[in-house]
Each structure stands twice: as structure tokens, then as C-alpha cells.
Amino acid sequence: MKFEKDFSLKPYNTFGIDVRTRHFARFDSVQELQELLQRPEVKEEPKLILGGGSNLLFTKDFDGIVLLNGIKGMEVLREADGYTYVRAGGGEKWHDLVLFCLEHDLGGIENMSLIPGTVGAAPLQNIGAYGVELKDVFVELEAVQLETGQVHTFDKEACQFGYRESVFKHSLKGQYVVTAVTLRLRKEPQLNTSYGAIQTTLQDMQVQQPTIHDVSAAVCHIRRSKLPDPAQIGNAGSFFKNPEIPVLLFDVLKEKYPDMPAYPVSDMSVKVPAGWLIEQCGWKGKVIDNYGVHKNQALVLVNYGGAKGENLLQLAQDIIQSVQEKFGIALQPEVNII
Helix, strand or coil, X not given: CEEEEEEECHHHCCCCCCCEEEEEEEECCHHHHHHHHHCHHHHCCCEEEECCCCCEECCCCEEEEEEEEXXXXXXXXXXXXXXXXXXXXXXXXXXXXXXXXXXXXXXXXXXXXXXXXXXXXXXXXXXXXXCEEHHHCEEEEEEEECCCCCEEEEEHHHHCCECCEXXXXXXXXXXXXEEEEEEEEECCCCCCCCCCCHHHHHHHCCCCCCCHHHHHHHHHHHHHHHCCCCCCCEEEEECECCCEEEHHHHHHHHHHCCCCCCEECCCCEEECCHHHHHHHCCCCCCEECCEEECCCCCCEXXXXXXXXXXXXXXXXXXXXXXXXXXXXXXXXXXXXXC
């Protein structure tokens, strides 16, 4: 168990924002976490749970204790009715779990290849990509309640999943640490290649009968071509959610902007790519001092080195305002702002 004081969080957030926390501790098991929570200096302090730091924007120092989830382990639990149940520790990297499932020829999360962050953070915002969301394969999670140190189990219904949403972003925000997640994967995969550029990428790869391995490779290629590597340029991936708007509003906007893309959500609503909206407002590739909007993907805000969190927050607010003024659509951040 590692316990530090006045600790820099720069290496622990993918934006590379140089902020500090009063206390910092890493735990590698449920027991270590429970022991930490009993320490007087931990009990009394505000707490922030950190995984991969890939969905955070720090705008100031954290006046409390940051707890880093280091719980590892991946295993096949059981097989039943054509499905295989897999359990992973909350501190595992999400993409390592994708690779584990691919190695075992288990389908369901190949479209979510290369999503940054940890397994424990994945349910908090119901991660998703290319037409697939975590909730599609989710069974349950185990989490430690910070106040009591007790372990609780949450099934899919209890998590209240929505689009990049869960109960852990609302009524239970900051109250639990996810220590393990169980997923249900298919032994005979049902591929989803209809979203984004997956089909054309598979064609470019000269793949005619794709497997989950091919879909994963295609998704990795697309993500690497669009998204900057946080090790090279500070970023948190997609900064904004793709907004859902009423079909009636979309029909009105479509007359004015014939090229406006959308994906159906229901008979009453569609989802519009936030990146397209931002690009239409002229933000793509814009550089302000040492930060800006990425040249290949308008959804991604970047820190070119030395930018402050409040700089990026102001940029995000300016983008939201311009999209609202031009399209009448309110963008919502996907990234947690602290």
C-alpha cells in the first residue's frame, strides 16, 4: 500500500495537467482499500477515485485524498447457454480485457477496442463505441462503499445505465469504488459492423468474412488514425457526448444543413455527431497558445504541453456556446471536470 503527501497528479491524468493532491494512496486489493478507509487521515478527507485518469479534467489542486485503483486479475467464471462469463479487476486496463476476450474467442466488446481507462471506470459512464455499449454485455459489478468499507453488488438494473450515464454519476456519485466487473460474452459472436467506418475499413483490409479479431483490428486502426496518443499529446479522448435531439428539430436543421449526419435512436429522436457540429462552427484544428482542438477529430480537446485545466474548460465552454448559437443544440461534456 503506497501512501504519499503533497503528490503530483500529472502522470495520473491523460490530459497531463499539473495539479497536486494533499494525499495519494494506491490499493491493490479490496482488503487494502478497506484498511485505507479506516485510517483517520483518510476517513476525514474528501476522496477521489482514480483509474486510468483518461476521463478527467483537473482545473485545480485536489484538497483531499486520491485513491488509485490497482486491483488486477481476469478470469473466465463459467459458461452457460452459449455465453461465457468473464470477471475482471477494477484496476485492469479496459483494452487488456478486450484482448483477454479476443484470446478466448469471446465476442461482444471488440467494437470497444482501444478505449482508454480502466475496467472499474467503464460502468461509471457506460462506455461505448461504434454501436456497442458496456450495458450490452454487463452482468454485475462489485464495489466498496467508501463510508462503510462494505462490499456491495450491483446488477444491470441497479446501475441505471443510460447514454454515457449510470447511477454512479448521479445519486451515488463519489460513494463507491468499483473493484470488479462481470461481463457476459458470446461464444458465437454476432458482429456489429454497421457503425462508422468499420465496413469500409474492413474492405480496405480486404476482409470479406470478418471475425471479432478483424473488427477489433479495424476499430484500432480507425481510432489511431483519428485520436492522438495521450503519451504524445495530452487529451481525454472524446470530450463531449453525441447529443440526442428530437426528430422534428433534426428535420428543420436538415433543411438548412443538408449534409448533417444523424443516427436513429427511436421514432422520436436521433443522435447527431458532436464532432460534426463542432467542426461546422470552425473549431477543428484550432490552436490557442499551448492547447486547442485536435486537427483530425473535433471531439478531442488537446493539451500541447503546459496548459492549465481552466484553459481547457474555458475552451469547452466556448465550443458549447457556439454550437448552441448556431444549431440550438446543447452539448454536454463526457469528461468529468474536477
